[in-house]
Amino acid sequence: MSAYSELKARFHKRSAIEGALATLQWDRAAMMPTGGAEARAEQVAVLETLAHGLVAAPELPELLEAAAAEPLAEGDRANLAEMRHAWVHAAAVPADLVAALAKAGAACEMAWRAARPAADFPAVLPRLEALLALVREEAAAKAEALGVSPYDALLDGYEPGGQSAEIDAIFADLAAFLPGFLDDVLARQAARPEPLPLPGPFPAATQRAMVRRVMTAMGFDFAHGRLDESAHPFCGGIADDVRLTTRYDEADAFSGVFGVIHETGHALYERGLPEAWRGQPAGQARGMSLHESQSLSMEMQAGRGRAFLSWLAPVLAEAFGGTGPAWSVENFVALAQRVERGFIRVEADEVTYPAHVILRYRLERAMVAGDLPLADLPEAWNAGMRDLLGVVPPDDRLGCLQDIHWYDGAWGYFPTYTLGAMTAAQLFAAARAAVPDLEAALARGDFSPLLGWMRANVHARASLLPTAEILRRATGKPLDAQAFKAHLTARYLA
Amino acid sequence: MSAYSELKARFHKRSAIEGALATLQWDRAAMMPTGGAEARAEQVAVLETLAHGLVAAPELPELLEAAAAEPLAEGDRANLAEMRHAWVHAAAVPADLVAALAKAGAACEMAWRAARPAADFPAVLPRLEALLALVREEAAAKAEALGVSPYDALLDGYEPGGQSAEIDAIFADLAAFLPGFLDDVLARQAARPEPLPLPGPFPAATQRAMVRRVMTAMGFDFAHGRLDESAHPFCGGIADDVRLTTRYDEADAFSGVFGVIHETGHALYERGLPEAWRGQPAGQARGMSLHESQSLSMEMQAGRGRAFLSWLAPVLAEAFGGTGPAWSVENFVALAQRVERGFIRVEADEVTYPAHVILRYRLERAMVAGDLPLADLPEAWNAGMRDLLGVVPPDDRLGCLQDIHWYDGAWGYFPTYTLGAMTAAQLFAAARAAVPDLEAALARGDFSPLLGWMRANVHARASLLPTAEILRRATGKPLDAQAFKAHLTARYLA
Numbered sequence: 001m002s003a004y005s006e007l008k009a010r011f012h013k014r015s016a017i018e019g020a021l022a023t024l025q026w027d028r029a030a031m032m033p034t035g036g037a038e039a040r041a042e043q044v045a046v047l048e049t050l051a052h053g054l055v056a057a058p059e060l061p062e063l064l065e066a067a068a069a070e071p072l073a074e075g076d077r078a079n080l081a082e083m084r085h086a087w088v089h090a091a092a093v094p095a096d097l098v099a100a101l102a103k104a105g106a107a108c109e110m111a112w113r114a115a116r117p118a119a120d121f122p123a124v125l126p127r128l129e130a131l132l133a134l135v136r137e138e139a140a141a142k143a144e145a146l147g148v149s150p151y152d153a154l155l156d157g158y159e160p161g162g163q164s165a166e167i168d169a170i171f172a173d174l175a176a177f178l179p180g181f182l183d184d185v186l187a188r189q190a191a192r193p194e195p196l197p198l199p200g201p202f203p204a205a206t207q208r209a210m211v212r213r214v215m216t217a218m219g220f221d222f223a224h225g226r227l228d229e230s231a232h233p234f235c236g237g238i239a240d241d242v243r244l245t246t247r248y249d250e251a252d253a254f255s256g257v258f259g260v261i262h263e264t265g266h267a268l269y270e271r272g273l274p275e276a277w278r279g280q281p282a283g284q285a286r287g288m289s290l291h292e293s294q295s296l297s298m299e300m301q302a303g304r305g306r307a308f309l310s311w312l313a314p315v316l317a318e319a320f321g322g323t324g325p326a327w328s329v330e331n332f333v334a335l336a337q338r339v340e341r342g343f344i345r346v347e348a349d350e351v352t353y354p355a356h357v358i359l360r361y362r363l364e365r366a367m368v369a370g371d372l373p374l375a376d377l378p379e380a381w382n383a384g385m386r387d388l389l390g391v392v393p394p395d396d397r398l399g400c401l402q403d404i405h406w407y408d409g410a411w412g413y414f415p416t417y418t419l420g421a422m423t424a425a426q427l428f429a430a431a432r433a434a435v436p437d438l439e440a441a442l443a444r445g446d447f448s449p450l451l452g453w454m455r456a457n458v459h460a461r462a463s464l465l466p467t468a469e470i471l472r473r474a475t476g477k478p479l480d481a482q483a484f485k486a487h488l489t490a491r492y493l494a
Numbered sequence: 495m496s497a498y499s500e501l502k503a504r505f506h507k508r509s510a511i512e513g514a515l516a517t518l519q520w521d522r523a524a525m526m527p528t529g530g531a532e533a534r535a536e537q538v539a540v541l542e543t544l545a546h547g548l549v550a551a552p553e554l555p556e557l558l559e560a561a562a563a564e565p566l567a568e569g570d571r572a573n574l575a576e577m578r579h580a581w582v583h584a585a586a587v588p589a590d591l592v593a594a595l596a597k598a599g600a601a602c603e604m605a606w607r608a609a610r611p612a613a614d615f616p617a618v619l620p621r622l623e624a625l626l627a628l629v630r631e632e633a634a635a636k637a638e639a640l641g642v643s644p645y646d647a648l649l650d651g652y653e654p655g656g657q658s659a660e661i662d663a664i665f666a667d668l669a670a671f672l673p674g675f676l677d678d679v680l681a682r683q684a685a686r687p688e689p690l691p692l693p694g695p696f697p698a699a700t701q702r703a704m705v706r707r708v709m710t711a712m713g714f715d716f717a718h719g720r721l722d723e724s725a726h727p728f729c730g731g732i733a734d735d736v737r738l739t740t741r742y743d744e745a746d747a748f749s750g751v752f753g754v755i756h757e758t759g760h761a762l763y764e765r766g767l768p769e770a771w772r773g774q775p776a777g778q779a780r781g782m783s784l785h786e787s788q789s790l791s792m793e794m795q796a797g798r799g800r801a802f803l804s805w806l807a808p809v810l811a812e813a814f815g816g817t818g819p820a821w822s823v824e825n826f827v828a829l830a831q832r833v834e835r836g837f838i839r840v841e842a843d844e845v846t847y848p849a850h851v852i853l854r855y856r857l858e859r860a861m862v863a864g865d866l867p868l869a870d871l872p873e874a875w876n877a878g879m880r881d882l883l884g885v886v887p888p889d890d891r892l893g894c895l896q897d898i899h900w901y902d903g904a905w906g907y908f909p910t911y912t913l914g915a916m917t918a919a920q921l922f923a924a925a926r927a928a929v930p931d932l933e934a935a936l937a938r939g940d941f942s943p944l945l946g947w948m949r950a951n952v953h954a955r956a957s958l959l960p961t962a963e964i965l966r967r968a969t970g971k972p973l974d975a976q977a978f979k980a981h982l983t984a985r986y987l988a
Contacts, residue, residue: 036735241530
């Protein structure tokens with residue numbers, strides 16, 4: 001057996017373990033009774049250790065080196081590069097640090113779950129300090145292995161090849177553009193009548209059937225996936241068996257359907273990964289910014305645009321027996337494109353969302369660098385909100401306690417949300433230019449032209465090319481903020 | 495770390511993998527979309543290989559020997575004995591035979607799924623022959639390792655310590671008793687009016703709520719388990735998170751509720767295993783006959799008895815808005831205690847069930863010994879049905895193709911069903927003698943006295959004692975057919 005074949009078999013095994021883990025994580029969120037939590041945590045820890053061990057194994061460097069000397073086709077060479085990348089990440093962190101991080105992350109998350117509703121940052125501070133100390137150790141170890149800064153080493157775990165120098169430039173462009181733009185949008189919005197809220201209630205059973213209709217229109221294949229319910233909607237599972245979740249608020253069907261559209265965008269990406277590369281690193285989704293670009297192409301670019309809303313409005317009206325002006329396309333557009341200065345990232349519209357992300361990006365870089373003591377985080381948060389959005393949260397529940405990421409150990413993740421939004425705008429513009437009937441199809445509830453273009457230009461490329469190269473081939477240029485700014489301007493100020 | 499501690503850590507890890515597998519198997523049956531099958535099969539194969547490898551590892555014999563020389567408490571010594579037993583089973587079978595068995599079992603099961611509805615035994619015969627050849631290899635290897643006959647070596651995998659010599663004696667007793675008894679029961683039944691069928695339909699949603707009420711009455715804890723739906727009802731999951739399934743036939747709520755009571759009996763056993771021994775071999779359910787004794791204590795001994803039926807009849811009448819004589823306790827007793835000579839084991843009543851099992855036990859022993867060529871199975875099956883039950887199935891779908899067991903590689907399993915029925919009778923008689931208000935409680939829909947006795951006398955003992963010793967301590971004597979015969983006589987001829 002060649003060294004490369006041996007590596008392929010090993011990564012295939014790792015992929016099977018990770019697939020099992022994905023089902024267990026979905027089950028934990030959507031199915032598991034509370035009493036199963038402790039046993040499940042042990043199962044997950046054991047499987048994660050086994051998966052890590054397969055890639056961190058001492059024989060890996062020799063296998064990688066031997067494989068590099070073998071004659072390999074282009075795709076296999078890309079696959080080998082991804083294997084090496086996975087090995088660098090796995091081997092950089094000693095097994096006891098992996099275990100300590102998992103333990104500290106679980107303890108901090110648990111403390112956060114109690115501290116957030118109580119708006120009690122000091123209660124979680126010691127746990128967060130302990131966790132960040134370990135994250136900084138991890139960052140230092142990976143920085144040395146990857147030859148980048150500690151923050152970029154963390155970022156690389158979510159966004160392979162991502163660099164804060166590039167992000168800085170793009171975010172600076174956005175930060176210069178957005179405050180004035182937001183003022184203009186809000187002024188324009190204030191001059192118009194308020195959108196009418198859709199009159200409920202919206203029975204969960206009706207919502208269940210309605211969102212399945214939307215998912216089917218988007219191209220979701222229920223022979224290869226499910227939609228269930230969980231407290232925090234997510235997209236999990238594997239390419240051949242994608243597991244989405246949502247939640248049904250009987251007072252609000254509108255944000256629910258956009259949540260499902262968002263998660264379905266993630267799901268379609270996973271499902272569109274090339275079958276020939278199943279189980280191999282090159283067959284995985286490329287990174288979190290491309291992943292977010294797929295959910296945001298569907299939710300923000302297509303979903304909240306007038307064309308699709310002209311199909312959605314009568315579908316919802318029919319489902320809930322709605323009549324009158326609240327169910328008009330005009331009102332749906334006003335509801336879907338409402339802009340507001342708010343405190344909460346996950347409820348933010350696409351105009352204010354980047355400010356939330358830029359704030360977190362700046363803060364987490366400072367904290368990872370040791371330049372911002374954690375005790376000063378609430379104050380720094382509030383100051384940043386004032387600068388970037390002009391509002392200050394009344395307490396830390398609506399401030400620095402709102403997101404799980406830091407408290408769960410996910411540092412270096414936040415910028416991918418806004419990189420994803422900009423990538424979505426750039427991809428969508430290219431798709432629209434390449435596929436003339438794309439908007440007309442959306443107006444018939446038909447996503448297939450859009451999906452077909454994404455399948456060919458993004459999904460099928462999996463991790464066979466770097467993110468930047470996928471984007472360059474798909475759109476003709478590297479990522480910048482132009483398409484995003486043009487999209488916002490066209491939608492909110494035209 | 496002592497050798498025993500090292501073994502405990504290793505078996506704990508195996509238990510975590512097996513717990514993950516249990517969730518994945520449940521998911522496959524109850525949740526997974528069809529398109530996930532291939533990936534799931536790979537996940538299961540990888541995890542099973544890892545679990546097998548942990549126990550079949552070459553360092554095990556040395557660890558077991560070293561641990562045996564360490565000072566251990568009584569429970570730890572029992573645990574060590576179970577570890578050794580697991581090792582003997584795992585190490586006896588080379589890894590390539592394990593893989594070949596899994597593959598041949600999957601292929602044969604697939605062929606069986608097509609052959610059964612077509613009543614086409616010849617279509618599955620070559621696959622079954624290939625599978626049996628491997629099973630006989632496995633049996634020979636385990637026979638040598640265990641120092642027992644090949645059949646007993648297979649039996650030992652389901653019923654540790656089970657011996658066909660003992661089963662022969664007990665089954666001979668039953669086989670002598672049952673034919674005449676069955677004639678008497680049928681004659682008596684023929685002299686009475688036929689029970690009235692319950693008038694449906696029975697909406698699935700109403701059944702769902704009703705069976706949850708019954709499960710709660712039985713002591714099932716929904717914080718540590720779920721009830722879902724699958725084509726073939728089963729009890730899976732782990733002690734802290736038991737996953738039951740059922741199916742809802744809208745034309746028949748009656749057999750559905752007894753199916754749930756049966757599976758809940760299995761679930762309560764798992765849930766009652768001692769917490770202090772979680773993850774260790776001594777903490778597992780003892781074997782399949784005790785497991786079946788727990789489902790049958792609940793379904794046959796308690797569930798189909800007059801006391802519980804006097805509670806159940808009005809509960810069902812209320813759930814489905816039933817009125818009139820079909821909903822009377824008398825009619826429920828007649829329905830629940832109906833006896834019939836039938837072709838299908840899983841639909842058989844408790845009087846004719848042993849004949850189905852004795853037939854399969856005799857046939858599988860002959861096939862494993864090489865005394866019955868598989869091509870002659872249909873003829874031998876039909877002859878056995880004529881001798882034991884006086885009916886001959888019109889085709890192999892209702893004959894030797896009806897059960898999945900042989901086609902799936904589960905040889906040596908069948909006798910545990912009837913050992914379980916006899917164990918249930920013996921345990922229930924002891925519980926009734928020890929707990930005076932047991933029947934009165936059942937008449938109030940209260941299973942707690944029965945469950946409390948089972949918890950103390952069976953569940954808490956897990957695998958800390960051999961099956962025979964658990965039974966001796968609980969009932970004062972080893973297993974025989976007396977309590978079962980007395981139960982049948984009291985219920986059907988009194």
